Amino acid sequence: MAKKEFYSFYPGCSSQPKASADNFLRSSNAMCDALDIKLKEIDDWNCCGASIGYAGGGEVPRLSLSARNIALSQQQNGDADIVAPCAACWIATREAQERVEHNPKVGEGINAALAEIGLKVESGKMPQARHMVEVLVEDIGLDTIAKGVTKPLEGVKIAGYVGCQTNRPFGIAGESFENPLYLDHMIEACGAQAVDKYEKKVACCSGALMFSEPEKGHALVKDIIEAAYDGGADMIVTPCQLCQMNVESYQSNINKTYGTKFNIPVVYYSQLIAVAYGKSSQEAALDGQIIRAGKLEDIANK
Amino acid sequence: MSDMNQAMVQKYRSNFLKEVEANVEEGTWVKMCMQCGVCSGSCPLGPHWEHPQQELFMMIRAGKREEVLSSSSMWMCTSCYNCIARCPRGLPITHIMHGLASYAKRLGLAPKNQPTSKFGDIFWDSIAKNGRVNELKIGVSLYFMNGFSQGIKNALASRELGMAMMKTKRMSPTEYFGGHKCKDLSGIAKMLKKAKEFEAEHITKFGE
Known part of the structure; x- marks a missing residue:
């Protein structure tokens, strides 16, 4: 597939200025600039309901949220692919499409709700909903990305933590659920070294349960970090906003509970690409890390 | 019942x-x-x-x-x-x-007091009201979901993280007074109301 003229951008709640993935947003802008990816943000997009929306929402209200985004995207950006950098947003959008296509009753409810605001979605006529990673892997290609690298991330060893929702239930075409390789290849395309056989590559960070069941969440994250250290990683890279937050920001809590001494940076793929393409430390939003990625900053500042 | x-x-x-x-x-x-x-x-x-x-x-x-x-x-x-x-x-x-x-x-x-069920309600109410997640308000409500004194304890225990998020500009105190939201809030409210009604009706009438 070739790069599209532009993509209909659905950033999602965490990737807004001064929200928890502000560092993703900034570095993604730098990455898109470097790779000449053009994004047109969907005006007035709303939350997808995330993975916890089911509790208060119910099926039709929850899916109506995503249907509104699909309909707005179509109204504003025609058939352009909807691109979400957030796994939860991407999954929710695709799930809403699937349900409209396969469950006429739910589809009827969604359209009844959308009719209240003069919108509708039609089975078989919705734009494709894609993850930002799909654009990089499928439309641009990792070989092409590797060719444009001006500052290879030499001497940095990185654990590619794919997590759950970027990988399941849909995942990236051609990759296995148990051992997807695209993130390792992306690390290598940037000139860094990927941790071989990172044991917790597709393990769960506890998702939204980090907030409601913190002890259980900390236990899962502890294993994810431990496995990265075991693989000799200098840092962890992830495609997911919630994984980034959960794995980076609770390390001091985990250290208190378990007597560990974790202090490992957790960055986004967009930060790796931005730095490898010569963007500054600030453009790559390395100042947005709670645990600073010193090795990347050194390369960016060179 | x-x-x-x-x-x-x-x-x-x-x-x-x-x-x-x-x-x-x-x-x-x-x-x-x-x-x-x-x-x-x-x-x-x-x-x-x-x-x-x-x-x-x-x-x-x-x-x-x-x-x-x-x-x-x-x-x-x-x-x-x-x-x-x-x-x-x-x-x-x-x-x-x-x-x-x-x-x-x-x-x-x-089950009463199931933390994820309670958190789910806080989350849904916030997005239904604002169209988008207000991370700061949801965070604060979460600390206080088991009462005021527990809330203070939780907030104090998490102040280090809160400070780090502010310092890295991944959270802003101004979120508490407004913050990220959609423009067409009345439209979203109408849409969700209709969706809820449809679902309630669907459940009571299904199979009849």
């Missing part, structure tokens, strides 16, 4: 499987489970499930209505989708678990 719960008990009598098929998201798949247990063995919070997924499916078929709907089990789902990816029969297990949890809540049978 809530009125709706009463009505559903009357309507389905001893056929809980039929009730689940009619009223629970993706519930029609439940009968396809062949009891292999791959889902339970693949769950990151497996040991914390009172009744593992595979067991819940069998309990539904055995008509154990109260035990299933009042269980804390479904609330252990982290939405990792491992069960879906691995199920040899292709059951959308994650969705069924969400559906069971949501249905239990609708009937007033979900």
Whole structure:
């Protein structure tokens, strides 16, 4: 597939200025600039309901949220692919499409709700909903990305933590659920070294349960970090906003509970690409890390 | 017992499987489970499930209505989708678990003070009101969901993280006074109201 003229951008709640993935947003802008990816943000997009929306929402209200985004995207950006950098947003959008296509009753409810605001979605006529990673892997290609690298991330060893929702239930075409390789290849395309056989590559960070069941969440994250250290990683890279937050920001809590001494940076793929393409430390939003990625900053500042 | 719960008990009598098929998201798949247990063995919070997924499916078929709907089990789902990816029969297990949890809540049978259920309400209320997540307000409500004094303790325990988020510009105190939201809030409210009505009507009338 070739790069599209532009993509209909659905950033999602965490990737807004001064929200928890502000560092993703900034570095993604730098990455898109470097790779000449053009994004047109969907005006007035709303939350997808995330993975916890089911509790208060119910099926039709929850899916109506995503249907509104699909309909707005179509109204504003025609058939352009909807691109979400957030796994939860991407999954929710695709799930809403699937349900409209396969469950006429739910589809009827969604359209009844959308009719209240003069919108509708039609089975078989919705734009494709894609993850930002799909654009990089499928439309641009990792070989092409590797060719444009001006500052290879030499001497940095990185654990590619794919997590759950970027990988399941849909995942990236051609990759296995148990051992997807695209993130390792992306690390290598940037000139860094990927941790071989990172044991917790597709393990769960506890998702939204980090907030409601913190002890259980900390236990899962502890294993994810431990496995990265075991693989000799200098840092962890992830495609997911919630994984980034959960794995980076609770390390001091985990250290208190378990007597560990974790202090490992957790960055986004967009930060790796931005730095490898010569963007500054600030453009790559390395100042947005709670645990600073010193090795990347050194390369960016060179 | 809530009125709706009463009505559903009357309507389905001893056929809980039929009730689940009619009223629970993706519930029609439940009968396809062949009891292999791959889902339970693949769950990151497996040991914390009172009744593992595979067991819940069998309990539904055995008509154990109260035990299933009042269980804390479904609330252990982290939405990792491992069960879906691995199920040899292709059951959308994650969705069924969400559906069971949501249905239990609708009937007033979900366990009281279940933290994820409470957090889910805080989250939904926030997005229904603002169209987008207000991370700061949700965070603060979460600290205080078990009362004021516990809230202060939680907030103090998390102040280091809060400071780090502010320092890295990944959270702004101004979020507390407004913050990120959609423009067409009245439209979103109308849409969600209609969606809710449709669903309520669908559940009470289904199968008649």
